[in-house]
Amino acid sequence: MRAPILLTALALPAAAADLPVRSVTLSNAGLMQIERAGDLAPEASIGFRAPVEDVDDVLKSLLLRDPGGRVEDVRLAAQDLQAEAFRGLPLKPEDFGSRATLMAALRGQAVEAGGASGRLMDAEDTEAGLRVTLLTDGGLRLLLLREGEEVRLADAALAAQIARAAEALAASRSADMRGITIRLSGATAPREVGLTYVAAAPLWKPSWRLVLPDGAGEARLQGWAVVENRSGTDWNRVRLSLVSGNPSAFAQPLYAPIRVARPLLPVRAAERVEVAADTGARPALPEMSPDMRASVSRRLPAAAMARMAAPEPPPAEAAQAVAEASPGRVAFTLQTPVSIRGGETANLPFLEERLPAERIWWVQDVNVRHPLNAVRLTNATAHVLPDGLAAVYGATGAEAGAWLGDAELRAVALGEQRIIAYARDRNVQMTAAQDGSERPVGVAMTPGVAHFTVRKRQEVALAIDPRGARGRLVLDLPRRGEAKPIFAVTAEGDFGLRTEALLDGSATTLRFAWEQTVRQEVPLWDRGLGDPVLLRWREIDLDQDWRRMPGGGTGLETLEFLAMQLPAEAPGRAMLQGTIAALAEARRLLEAARAAIRTDTLAEAQLTRARAAVEDRTGAAKEDARKRLNEASQTAERAGTAADAAWEAWQRAVQAVLAQTG
Structure with missing residues (x-):
């Protein structure tokens, strides 16, 4: 009812x-x-x-x-x-x-x-x-x-x-x-x-079918689009456009109610009085052992693919869409109305083009054993080709109708080229070696410092055996800081430096070098000592500081080593040789001064002992001690005079070094 x-x-x-x-x-x-x-x-x-x-x-x-x-x-x-x-x-x-x-x-x-x-x-x-x-x-x-x-x-x-x-x-x-x-x-x-x-929608997903020529020629490119209707409404014979671009888009919750949070002001009341209860005394903590204290403070392997045969005769022409380009945007509008029910997915052809293409070998990493099989495409259309995945097929010979691999095609602007790789050529083998060297090519002197101009060279050698195959090899090599390549660079990009070579079928070795000129300073002494001419040997610890002084340390050996590598015509070479000679003389005199100062030190120690002996003795023994004190005093005076003379001789040599470098 x-x-x-x-x-x-x-x-x-x-x-x-x-x-x-x-x-x-x-x-x-x-x-x-x-x-x-x-x-x-x-x-x-x-x-x-x-x-x-x-x-x-x-x-x-x-x-x-x-x-x-x-x-x-x-x-x-x-x-x-x-x-x-x-x-x-x-x-x-x-x-x-x-x-x-x-x-x-x-x-x-x-x-x-x-x-x-x-x-x-x-x-x-x-x-x-x-x-x-x-x-x-x-x-x-x-x-x-x-x-x-x-x-x-x-x-x-x-x-x-x-x-x-x-x-x-x-x-x-x-x-x-x-x-x-x-x-x-x-x-x-x-x-x-x-x-x-x-409104938001699933991405339309382009995919490509690329049929390659044998060598250089025209590649056939078909574009297909996977389209999903998730709008909640059937599309009955609608005009469908597929847009590739990079628009700015935002989402904002306009439909959901939004309440603005406000701070909560509590009702004031008398403050609570909290008292911790007395629980009584506790035993003192035990001393921790040292051990306890330390403890507390402490590419899927590729699956084998069967040869895939493409339909024969060659693939049918795809339905061509009308492409309309505007700044930063290209729209492909299908010429035939499309019907897609709500919740349905369709794969629709939208492009058919023939593009200039060249099959090449591509090396992205010189340390791998085999180069990539790749094709270089030129966008000869009137619009941008959007990103997509390309299934690559052969067109002639043993490859006719055969699937060769998949490749990623990134967006290609008008007239631009893209290299896409679809397989690795295991018939071609490569071995790489890298080396580097440094060589001074000039020198300039300033007081206390030799300034060398050093040319650094880095080289990559790539041995390639194409086993009779001929073709073009494209290599992408990384940039090396400020070092300049001394090989022909055909392009630069996110890939680094691109260069090319033609292989004639025989084994060969390709060499690629970078050069960079840097400045290298060699101090002749430690500048922290101040002016060495003003140093007083009695005011320094010569045994500790002699390596920091002109003629000490390894500065002389470093200069001699670099001088041997300088070309005969290198600027500043004659001045460097004079500095080396002056520095060698300063070393000889520094060693002599050190010896004289050590003698003076021993003489002063003997003089101190002689004075103590005079104080300790009496009578005839005291008279003998006075004689020995007189002899020790004369010996110490002669040693001090000799040390002063040796030190002054070294300082004159230092002035000669300064004259060479000034």
Whole structure:
């Protein structure tokens, strides 16, 4: 038996026209542009459905074209439709399970039923009909409602709320979709109206079929696009465009309610007084052992592929799309309308081109054993070729119709070249060796420092055995800081430095070198000592500091080693030889001064002992001690004079060194 009707005061919206999808533009930025258009009556509104996840984008980008009307507003149900519809009602969604549960949820409400008015107390389904108990002014009244009889709520506003809740309950059964209504006004005659919006979409995925020539010639390039319709609407004979570009795109939560958080100001109360209870004294910590203290502080192998035969005769021509290029963007528009049902995936041909091509060997790392099989393509079309994966096939000879491998094709601008590799040539072998050298080519002198100009050279030698095969080898070599290549560079890019060589079938060795000129300083002494001419030997520890002084240390040997490598015509070579000679003399005199100073040190020590002997002795022994003290004093005086003379001689040699370098 049907449930009695619960009357409401609900104003139903006017019917909305669902404009069909006329065109779809898919972008490689993960977006789609939907265009709907159709004839619209003067007072009609526009209605369509969109997935919930697209509503933010629709609200952000909706654009209406109406030659005769104006937009009043865009309406759709709240995101939390069901929760909002039941807010404040005495009902829950489960109360709509049966008429008895609905009536039970409305207990206490004022109603009219069976010609009587009162408050609904109870309702029960029976075989005879719905038995309703009302509380009237005269007491309880039992009513049996039969088919078609009504229970009318006295509160019209509550009735309208319940009706909206029922509508929301029905709509929530398809919670992943939302109906959107655009209300228009001002039109006086039928006209064609269109709307456009942009929403997220699966990427359209290009893939390529590349048929290679034997050697140099023309390669045949076919473009296919995998397209997925996830718009929630069927596309029936739409104009489909595939766009490759790099637009700026943002997402913003316009549909979801956003509540701004506010700081919570607490109600002030008296501060709590917290007291830690006294738990009594505890034993002292034990001393930690040393050990305890230390402990605390402490490429898938490629699967074998069977030879894949391409269809014979050669592949059929692919459907050609119309390419329209604009700055930073190219759109391929299919010439034939496309139909793709919602949730369906299609693979559509959109390009057929013939491009200049040359088959080459490609080396990206000289340390590998075999080079890559590759092809160099030139984009001779009038537009950019987008990124995609290419399945490479052969065209002639033993390769005719054979799958040769897969390759990644990155975006190619007009007139640009790209090298794509599809296999590794195991018939060609390579061995690489690297070496480096440094050689001084000039020298300049400043006081205390020799400034060498050093030429650094780095070299890579690549031995290649093509085993009779002929062709072009392209190598990508890394940049080496500021070192300049001394080989022909055909291109520079993210790959580094590109160079090329022609192989004639015989084994050969290719050499690639980089050179860099640097400055190298060789100090003749430690500048931290100050001016060596002003040094006093009695004020320094010569045994410790002699290596820091002119003639000491390894500066002389370093200069001699570098001088042997200097070319005879190198600038500054004669001055360097003079400096080496002067520095060698300074070393000889420094060694002599060190010897004299050591003698003086021994003499001073003997003099000190002699003085102590005089103090310790008496009588005849004291007289002998005085004689020895006199002899020790004379010896110390002669040693000191000799040390002074040797030190002055060394300082004169230092001045000669300064004269050479100044």
